[in-house]
Amino acid sequence: MQKIILYTLVIALSFLSKVTAQNKKKAETFEKKVESISNKMDFLLFREKTELKLKVDSLENAFSNQKISANELKDAKLAAAEKSANRIEEGMDKYKKELDDLLQSKLDNESKNITYKIDTINGKKVLVYFKKGEGGHTVTLGGGTNDSIGTQTEYNISSLKIFKGEKDKIERKSKRTTSQFVFATGLNNVITEGESLSDSDFRVWGSHFYEWGFTYNSRIFKNNNLLHAKYGLSLMYNNLRPTENRYFVRNGEQTELVTGGVNFDESRFRNVFLVAPLHLEFDFSPKKTSKDGERTYFKTHESVRLGIGGYAGVRIKSKQILKYEIDDLDIKERQKGDFNVNDFTYGLSAYIGYKATSLYLKYDLNPMFQNNAVDQNNISLGVRFDFN
Template sequence: MKNLIKKVGMLTGLFVVAFAYSLIANPATVKQPRDSIIIDFDNNTKILIYVKDKSDLENLRSFDLNAMLRDVSLSIDSSKNVTYLKLEDDGGDKYLKDTTVVFDSDPDEDDFERSRSSDDHENKARIKLGNYRLEVDVDDIEDLEETFEDIEDDGLKVTSSTEEKRLRKTTHEFNVEIGVNNYLEDGDFPDGNANYSVKPWGSWYVGFSSIHKTAIGNGPFFLEWGGTLHWYNFKLDNEDIQIVKTENGTEYLEPPVGTTGIKSKLTASYLSAVLVPMLDFSRGTRKVKKYESGSISISKYKKQGVRIGVGGYAGYRLGSHTKYRFKQDGDKDRDKTSGNFNLNNFRYGVRGQIGYKGMDFFINYDLNELFNDDKGPAKLNAISFGFIL
């Protein structure tokens, strides 16, 4: 609970800035003398704005109040004893804004949201930070600090529910995929005695993906599409075996007398395009836990629902190499060789995904063979699976 209170305190600081701007943007809502505006936050904190008339007040909307407050904060931090600060701008354009601030453009995504109740005409403010949202009545701004101090004494009303979140047509995210590689021979994993069989643990698959999600209609259907840069690592189960390209193709050879293998693997990198139709059976549904005390409510959101989809991918090989670490006559050495090793330059296959809440699992299966025809140790189709982070 104490951690929650600290987070709310941070949100409150952000709210104060947003509220101050809202008063400037809507001068009709401010009760002030003709030549000044006083924004009184508590007994020790005031913002005083002098103006000649209403037209001067409208001109204030061209200035960035946030930038001014940041400069004040820097001035205070750099001075030990501050009793009076004055911001001066001889040119008159230091704090001009390049763009116009628009409130309520996207209530679910913007960091700041200001809304007005249509029933009682009371100003409200909402601030979103990560999975937390603070909502408070503007009229209670003077009592905000006192309310936070009394939360632990008065207690919080805690409720749990689910709600529908308005989603954008297309969203973007950057994913990291971590998993393991293997390959299938005639639908089965190679026999453990085969020279080309791999270690399930240590044959890592790593991918970096730029993925877009486009909703189709208002139902659960959407498309995931984008690009992935990824690496296959096939670590041989028998570390004595060395992978060598010969005139006959790529061979997996026993070591010469006096040589003992330590590690042997084949690595290949690909750039692939991905398209996966998905069904999200609770699209837009979020679990909400709300804490309420007086006019303040704090909401925490969590993803909900099952996602499942099947699609495909196609890619091109960027590079490949083998690495062979061994001990010969008591001395350790290694051999790293780059080349194509008769690997197919193109790859294409089927991809499946399933997710629940914040966790997603993937599986890729190459429909074409890993090696060119009759140039590998066997007819092998790569398979990889793991987690999307």
């Protein structure tokens, strides 16, 4: 299959090169080189197949004449097949590299005929790419939009999407279900039973969380934009930095904070979870009307948004990172294990903001450690970005 794909790609490029008369000779040379490599591949496969068959026939005759046992026959066949397969793999890798080099050279030569210019269309700056004898391809600069250019392509880096013109952008962003890339970061800490955050065992400004993932946003009512169901998958990274030169130690079923025997330059405890968040989102983005007045559509993330809901997931890993110095040697330890951390997590979360940016709060309902005498529940506050 890989061979067929390579042939198809190379032949397609060769065919395109024939469009221009002055490249005809080069195209013929290119095709001959491809044909030569193809013949080498066919010859290699035929030779190995034939020699393996002859070898197996010879072994079968030796077995029939009772010169080797059944086990020896089996082992010899396997060894011969492995040697043949290795020779085929090595040969194919060699010829594949020749094809790759030939194709790369072809692409490099073709790209020399491509140029661009900066143009302004309806007040928008665009890059227009040209190939001699062909039309241009327009790309918006700075992620802008232009209602009057149907062939304009917009590469929206923040949302990881490509829009083929303003019409395509409007249709996709006004669908009843849209998708977003989500990134959040901020402060992380724990609520300890019987204590306040001011008495926390962890640095307030030194402990952080990160979250990234993808969500779907589905408008609940067909002709009303207020209520949406927002759901997806995210990775949560909860980092804690203990105070007073301490670090975590597992003591049987308990996990305790103890004072280090050295001065730590860094003491950080990280839990990573794969979670499925679910929110009811109130989106106050107004409905819009097309320029001809014939169509009403809804867009999300255009105004104030409020989301309330929760999440549930599983722990991926736990890790403690310690950095310190002994005898002028910088030492960095990475300790991996479960540290008696709960394998599952679930909690409540909410966010409120404008367009893509929101203030984000999440709180674990289950304690961080399974069997500690005092419960500690993770809490995070930060900024969230939903790139639509």
